[in-house]
Amino acid sequence: MLVKEEALEKQSAGVDQQDPEHIKEEQEEFWTSLEGEQLPLMEETEAARFPCTAVSIKSEGDEDKPLFSQLYLSVTSHSAIRSPGCYIDKKKFKIKKHVDSCRKVQTELKSFSCDECGKRFCKISSLNTHMKVHVGQKPFACELCKQRFSVKSHLNTHMRVHTGQKPFACELCGQRFCQKANLNTHMRIHTGQKPFVCELCGLRCSRKTHLNTHMRVHTGQKPLVCEICGQRFSQQGILNTHMRIHTGQKPFACELCGQRFRQKAHLENHMRVHTGQKPFACEFCGQRFSQKTHLNSHMTVHTGQKPFACELCEQKFSQRANLNSHIRVHTGQKPFACELCEKRFSRKTHLNSHMTHIRIHTGEKPYPCGVCGRRFRESGALKTHLRIHTGEKPYSCSECGNCFRHLDGLRKHRRTHTGEKPYVCAICGKRLSRLQHLKHHQLIHTGERPFLNNPLHLLLYLKLVLAVVFGSRRDVVVGNVQH
Numbered sequence: 156m157l158v159k160e161e162a163l164e165k166q167s168a169g170v171d172q173q174d175p176e177h178i179k180e181e182q183e184e185f186w187t188s189l190e191g192e193q194l195p196l197m198e199e200t201e202a203a204r205f206p207c208t209a210v211s212i213k214s215e216g217d218e219d220k221p222l223f224s225q226l227y228l229s230v231t232s233h234s235a236i237r238s239p240g241c242y243i244d245k246k247k248f249k250i251k252k253h254v255d256s257c258r259k260v261q262t263e264l265k266s267f268s269c270d271e272c273g274k275r276f277c278k279i280s281s282l283n284t285h286m287k288v289h290v291g292q293k294p295f296a297c298e299l300c301k302q303r304f305s306v307k308s309h310l311n312t313h314m315r316v317h318t319g320q321k322p323f324a325c326e327l328c329g330q331r332f333c334q335k336a337n338l339n340t341h342m343r344i345h346t347g348q349k350p351f352v353c354e355l356c357g358l359r360c361s362r363k364t365h366l367n368t369h370m371r372v373h374t375g376q377k378p379l380v381c382e383i384c385g386q387r388f389s390q391q392g393i394l395n396t397h398m399r400i401h402t403g404q405k406p407f408a409c410e411l412c413g414q415r416f417r418q419k420a421h422l423e424n425h426m427r428v429h430t431g432q433k434p435f436a437c438e439f440c441g442q443r444f445s446q447k448t449h450l451n452s453h454m455t456v457h458t459g460q461k462p463f464a465c466e467l468c469e470q471k472f473s474q475r476a477n478l479n480s481h482i483r484v485h486t487g488q489k490p491f492a493c494e495l496c497e498k499r500f501s502r503k504t505h506l507n508s509h510m511t512h513i514r515i516h517t518g519e520k521p522y523p524c525g526v527c528g529r530r531f532r533e534s535g536a537l538k539t540h541l542r543i544h545t546g547e548k549p550y551s552c553s554e555c556g557n558c559f560r561h562l563d564g565l566r567k568h569r570r571t572h573t574g575e576k577p578y579v580c581a582i583c584g585k586r587l588s589r590l591q592h593l594k595h596h597q598l599i600h601t602g603e604r605p606f607l608n609n610p611l612h613l614l615l616y617l618k619l620v621l622a623v624v625f626g627s628r629r630d631v632v633v634g635n636v637q638h
Contacts, residue, residue: 468577484577484590 265275267282271289276282284306287293293303295310299317304310312334315321321331323338327345332338340362343349349359351366355373360366368390371377377387379394383401388394396418399405405415407422411429416422424446427433433443435450439457444450452474455461461471463478467485472478480502483489489499491506495516500506520530522537526544531537539561542548548558550565554572559565567589570576576586578593582600587593 465577467579468575470575470577485579 265277267276267279268274269276269282269285269289271286274285276285287305293305295304295307296302297304297310297313297317302313304313315333321333323332323335324330325332325338325341325345327342330341332341343361349361351360351363352358353360353366353369353373355370358369360369371389377389379388379391380386381388381394381397381401383398386397388397399417405417407416407419408414409416409422409425409429411426414425416425427445433445435444435447436442437444437450437453437457439454442453444453455473461473463472463475464470465472465478465481465485467482470481472481483501489501491500491503492498493500493506493509498509500509520532522531522534523529524531524537524540524544526541529540531540542560548560550559550562551557552559552565552568552572554569557568559568570588576588578587578590579585580587580593580596580600582597585596587596
C-alpha cells in the first residue's frame with residue numbers, strides 16, 4: 156500500500172495499548188472531517204510516492220486494520236518537505252495544509268541574526284564569519300604580499316594573482332579569468348547584455364562601475380585631483396593621461412618615424428600621415444581629411460560660421476588658432492624668432508616661410524622682373540609685382556566695386572565700409588583702421604621725426620596723412636617700388 160500524508164501530531168508512547176474501538180472511531184472521525192475541508196494540492200507523479208508500512212492491530216470482532224494514527228512514524232521525513240495528497244491503493248486524497256507549520260520551518264532555516272545589520276543565517280558558523288565584516292577582523296594573510304582577508308575563500312581567490320591561475324574560461328573566445336564573477340561580466344560582451352541603466356538619460360551599461368562613472372556626467376563630480384596642478388577629473392584614466400603632461404612620458408611610439416605621443420588616439424591620427432588615409436569626407440564638396448577636427452574646421456567654409464570673436468575689435472574667425480594669431484595684432488607680440496637673424500614673427504607660418512627660404516640670409520634673388528628688372532626671392536612675390544605693370548586687379552569690393560592688386564588691400568579697404576578700426580593706441584586710446592596709421596600716430600607721442608632725413612619717406616607720410624583724412628589710400632608707386 157502506498158501512503159502519503161502530512162506529518163501529524165506526535166502520539167504518546169503508549170499508543171499501541173489504546174482501545175481498538177477508540178482507534179476505529181478516531182479514524183472515522185478524521186476521514187469524515189476531510190470531506191468538508193479539502194484543499195487543492197499539487198498533483199504528484201508516481202515517482203514522488205514512497206512506500207510506507209501500515210501497522211496492523213488484531214482485536215476481537217475486527218479484521219486486521221491499519222492504524223492510521225501511527226502512519227506518521229514512516230512519513231515524517233517526507234511530509235516535512237511536501238504537503239500533497241495521500242495515496243492509498245493509488246487513490247489520491249487531499250488533506251489540509253498546515254501553513255503555520257511550513258512558515259515555522261522556513262523561519263527556523265535562518266534562525267541566527269546579526270545584531271549589527273539584521274542579516275540572517277542558517278548556521279552559527281556563517282554568522283561568525285559575517286561578523287568579521289563589522290569588527291574588521293582579517294585573520295587570513297597572504298604569505299607573498301601580506302594582504303589580509305576576513306574569509307579563507309577570499310584568500311584562496313587572491314592567491315591566483317600570484318600563481319597566475321585562471322580556471323574560468325569563456326566558451327566563446329577562450330579568454331580566461333581568475334574569478335567566476337569576472338567571467339560573468341565578460342560574457343556580456345558576447346551577449347550584448349547591459350543590465351545597468353542610468354535613471355536620468357537612459358544610457359545602459361554592462362558594468363555597475365561604468366554606470367557609477369557615467370553618473371558623474373550628471374552630477375559634475377570630479378573626485379580625482381592632480382597633485383601637481385590641482386586640476387580635477389571624473390575618471391582615473393583621464394587623470395593618468397593628464398599626468399603625462401607633467402612627467403613628459405610619451406609611451407606610444409610610431410614604428411615608422413619614431414615620433415612619440417602621450418595618447419594612443421594621437422598615435423592613430425599620426426599614422427594616417429604615413430598611410431595617406433583620409434576617412435573624414437565633407438558632405439558638400441567631397442574634400443577628405445585625416446582628422447575629424449580638420450573636417451569640423453573645414454565645414455565653416457560652407458556654413459559661414461565664425462564662432463570665435465575678438466574682444467577688442469569684435470572681428471570673428473572660424474577657427475580659434477586664427478583668433479589667437481589675430482590677437483597678436485593688438486598686443487604686438489611676436490613669439491616666433493629666427494635663430495639665424497633673430498627676426499621675430501607673430502605667426503608660426505611666417506617663421507616657417509622665412510626659414511624655408513634661406514635666400515633671405517644669403518641675399519639671393521633668383522626671380523627677376525622682365526619689365527623693370529627688379530629681382531625677388533620668391534616666385535609668388537614676382538607674380539604679385541607684375542600686376543603693377545599689367546594693371547591687373549583681381550580683388551574687387553562687393554560694396555563699391557573698387558578693385559585691388561592684393562588681397563590685403565581689399566581687406567583694408569573693406570574697413571572703410573564697416574567702420575572697423577582694430578588698431579588702438581596704448582597711450583591715448585585712439586583707434587585706427589590700419590597698422591601703418593597706428594605706427595605713424597605713435598610718433599606724435601614719442602616725438603620722433605624720421606622723415607626729415609629721407610624725402611621719399613616724407614612723401615609717403617604725407618600720402619598716409621591724406622589717407623587718414625579721406626578714408627582711403629591708393630597704392631603708391633615711387634620709381635619701381637610699391638608701398
